[in-house]
Amino acid sequence: MSPVGSRDSVQNGKPEDDDQAQPVRTFPLNAWYAAAWDFEVKRALLPKTVADRPIVFYRTAGGTPVALADACWHRLVPLSMGKLRGDNDVQCGYHGICFDNEGRATYMPAQDTINPSASVTSYPVVERYRYVWVWPGDPAQADPDLIPDMHWNDDPNWAGDGKTIHVNCDYQLIVDNLMDLTHEQFVHGSSLAHEALSDSDFSVTHDDRTVTVTKWMLGIEAPPFWKKNLQDRFPDYEGPVDRWQIIRFEVPGTVCIDVGVAKAGTGAPEGDRSQGVTGFVLNTMTPETGRTCHYLWAFARDWCLDKQVITTRLREGVSSVFFEDELMLEAQQRGIEANPGYDFYNLNIDAGGMWSRRLVKRMVDAESEERDPGTRGEASRAAGALAAAAGAERSHRDATADVTNRHDAPAAGLMQRGL
């Protein structure tokens, strides 16, 4: 973790070029993306585009998820229009060419021999945390340890449910949205009650793959939503609470938000949440194209695990709120397309989102270096450029270091609306 810096180091106004210049691609390829919920991938052909790549998903007869390029080697017909054949093959619906689970052709019509190079791309795929994750980039780098932590989604100590939304915007707009929750006062004003602006500070920390925005509100009156939740566990408690909102981004598109309250002064800030209740808003955004995305989310809680009525109420409540975001984000996407070349300005509240974008941009830039060394003249020059870029990034990081908002910041939205 980097040291926490001062608010003043986040400048209002025009950001520096290396942060905001629109890259050709806003998403890295060497990353795990949640393509679908586990239950959506069956012994059937499911087409999904991830990172501009049309992919067909299915499970083997043994239940293992598979991800192949959704275009036949022969004439580009989508394999998802074909069918599963036997235990191991996908058969193209046009000329009947079969491919096994590694994408190798196993059958060609009307000929005895098969071109040994005939194949479709097979993408690394892992099932974890109730999602099916796919790696659209270099398979040699597809380390399952790089899958973002969303363990609350299938941990027996947590209960919850969620949905998938298709949103017509760059997935990074949703990351921005979640990394700063002050927007909820304005976007969700009609659907959600909220408190007046409050004075709570927040801090931002990061490492190479994560950014964390932390806000604590100590000794406050519990908002109605959290009072009700806390009384589920402690029916008689009526006093003040310590409340938290800890937003954790993990590259390239996962945001898990730890929210809750505990009886005031029982040690929650120090880590003892035994006298409180905790929820996690789990979000992972997967670029479909540069301007559309799949957004998979869930809400998990640590209380009353066996009450489906609570699960359903929370899921539908979050779903309504996210629909309001969806309208705003799609309008923002249209605004971006109507103003090509416009660089975003940043406010203090954007510190979390700004760091998230910076980490992702480093990944994308590194991939550009890898892909195009030849265009840089010599390999040694490419290596030098990489080193130089790393140095520039280092000094830039010093200048715009992590942030604590020490001033009259409003309580961010999720907190304000009682989440």
Next chain:
Amino acid sequence: MSPVGSRDSVQNGKPEDDDQAQPVRTFPLNAWYAAAWDFEVKRALLPKTVADRPIVFYRTAGGTPVALADACWHRLVPLSMGKLRGDNDVQCGYHGICFDNEGRATYMPAQDTINPSASVTSYPVVERYRYVWVWPGDPAQADPDLIPDMHWNDDPNWAGDGKTIHVNCDYQLIVDNLMDLTHEQFVHGSSLAHEALSDSDFSVTHDDRTVTVTKWMLGIEAPPFWKKNLQDRFPDYEGPVDRWQIIRFEVPGTVCIDVGVAKAGTGAPEGDRSQGVTGFVLNTMTPETGRTCHYLWAFARDWCLDKQVITTRLREGVSSVFFEDELMLEAQQRGIEANPGYDFYNLNIDAGGMWSRRLVKRMVDAESEERDPGTRGEASRAAGALAAAAGAERSHRDATADVTNRHDAPAAGLMQRGL
């Protein structure tokens, strides 16, 4: 005004390059455009795109119209999705940033200080002749005296009403349409009665900002429409009439057509219309994009001012006729897009539209010179080019000077159908 020339100076066939080569932009930015009727702009947020610029219109608490860029300085969300706050501010619906009526930020969430440069573009706006006019270009040049004359629309000596149409074509196609009314014989043949082709001549004159096409028909039988109108004022008159049709274009997209009849020989050609009735077809076309436009029109008359039944009948009659034009103009736009690079040919009847396009092209070209002097090498060279262009234009004007159609021209359509 230029002198009136002969018909022969309008050449059939391929026009010269400087008139017809499709410019990158067909509309100047330094011009007033009617964005909406006065009653459409309220104490509420109205999004309208003018000259490729998304703009939000509203009125201050005091009733003054305001036009701001419809994209928040921060993240480009349309301000029209936000709300009016207090007497002076528009508040973005996403993060709550406020902007005053000059576009300056007055509030930012969760921070005490406001970046002094934070703002959105504020466009000059004027309410006149029952329209709200906006100037999308350089504010320093926004002289209200340049607003096209449409005074008949709110003059107590005239009565009338109109509508707004959104048409999927370049606004100049509508200018062309209105500058030559012979099309009405063919486009409106099914909806409008019309006379046989007649022999009336027309003349075309222009100055730097206007083009006027004038046609007089002296001592003719009044067509049914005008006979009825004339009898509203002079119930017993049955004799011949002097009839006129005077089309006046004003840059970049306004066409006001003076039409009417008077008892024959009572001095109407010399300016005495006391023995006649006059109507004005008022049209102003505002480019939305290069291929779509807003078309605001009205019909004003100088007789029976207090009879709403006549106002309504005229408004709905014109509305039906313009719908026929709309179908044709949108088909023409598709034809243009299907034939890229095709230069229009001109007929004699196009003299008015040709001059209108020429005046507009000069404005657009002058803006290109202003914007890109650096690309021309040196400022002095740019000035030289401007002078050279003016000289070329002068000699070209001599060659294709204003026109009087002295031959067997048909009475133009509005006249033919009795308007």
Next chain:
Amino acid sequence: MSPVGSRDSVQNGKPEDDDQAQPVRTFPLNAWYAAAWDFEVKRALLPKTVADRPIVFYRTAGGTPVALADACWHRLVPLSMGKLRGDNDVQCGYHGICFDNEGRATYMPAQDTINPSASVTSYPVVERYRYVWVWPGDPAQADPDLIPDMHWNDDPNWAGDGKTIHVNCDYQLIVDNLMDLTHEQFVHGSSLAHEALSDSDFSVTHDDRTVTVTKWMLGIEAPPFWKKNLQDRFPDYEGPVDRWQIIRFEVPGTVCIDVGVAKAGTGAPEGDRSQGVTGFVLNTMTPETGRTCHYLWAFARDWCLDKQVITTRLREGVSSVFFEDELMLEAQQRGIEANPGYDFYNLNIDAGGMWSRRLVKRMVDAESEERDPGTRGEASRAAGALAAAAGAERSHRDATADVTNRHDAPAAGLMQRGL
């Protein structure tokens, strides 16, 4: 005809560049295209786009079909929005300009003289085999003898009927589809019964304008469809049959498929079909744009000519089958657009389609040479390049000569499903 070569000369895997590199245009302009059925072209204005050219079709008062550019010389309004005037003219619906059947302007509004060069393009057009054919390229080359042979469609010895489909794919995808019928096992498996894969061989021959794929199955049991057809003519026959499927492509987009059965051993392979029944699946595909086409087809037969019930049953049966192809071909087109730059791989079954594409590519390349000789430096160099290209093509033809499939090839689909 070229000699029949061996199967091995068709290589699996990456095809050579000159066959598969996507040309800018996939269709020649100097070719006859079927624009419509004869009955669709009436004494009325019919707009159809052929080879990216908007064209208006109609018949003269005398009944001769005419094809003019569907864009007025003056301002590009589609002439198809106008009307036929008198015996000889089309009149534009906007300004009334008239064009005769050769496209020459015959009337202009409000002027006495007509620019002698005012005209719209008139395309060569011929009515033959129940279709109206148009030649979008150089009229001087429009030899009616180049119209593809589809005489079965209006020969009194044959009976049949067909339809027109508009398909959202490159017309060549349909040619590919028809030149290899093994796809029917996979595409039409749900709608059509089919036999197991069989061992019949096929041969491929070609000349400069045609490609023929021939398959014979001798002494087999008749599939149900053909057994029924054969018993229409020979009610008592129960024995084995000789069956054939002869696919004939003719540049640039016509495929006529000769299918049928005869009593085994009665000489059908040698040309005596007196003891059998024959059908022709007639297909001609006309590019509308590079990614859409008009597909006109019919099924003609030589038995029971006067039974409309059979005509209708065959027409509707083929129509259902082609709808399944349509879904697949449009998905293939989307796959191609989602994978720009991907070159098709070829299987043995693609020998016919591969040769068809090669013949068309030669035509397109020759047109490029003709159009752009200036860009090649000198005319003699252009001629040299043409000769060199022909030489290269010759040697290439030697290397990938015509094919006989001698191995375990399946009986192609039409055969399998009983057609």
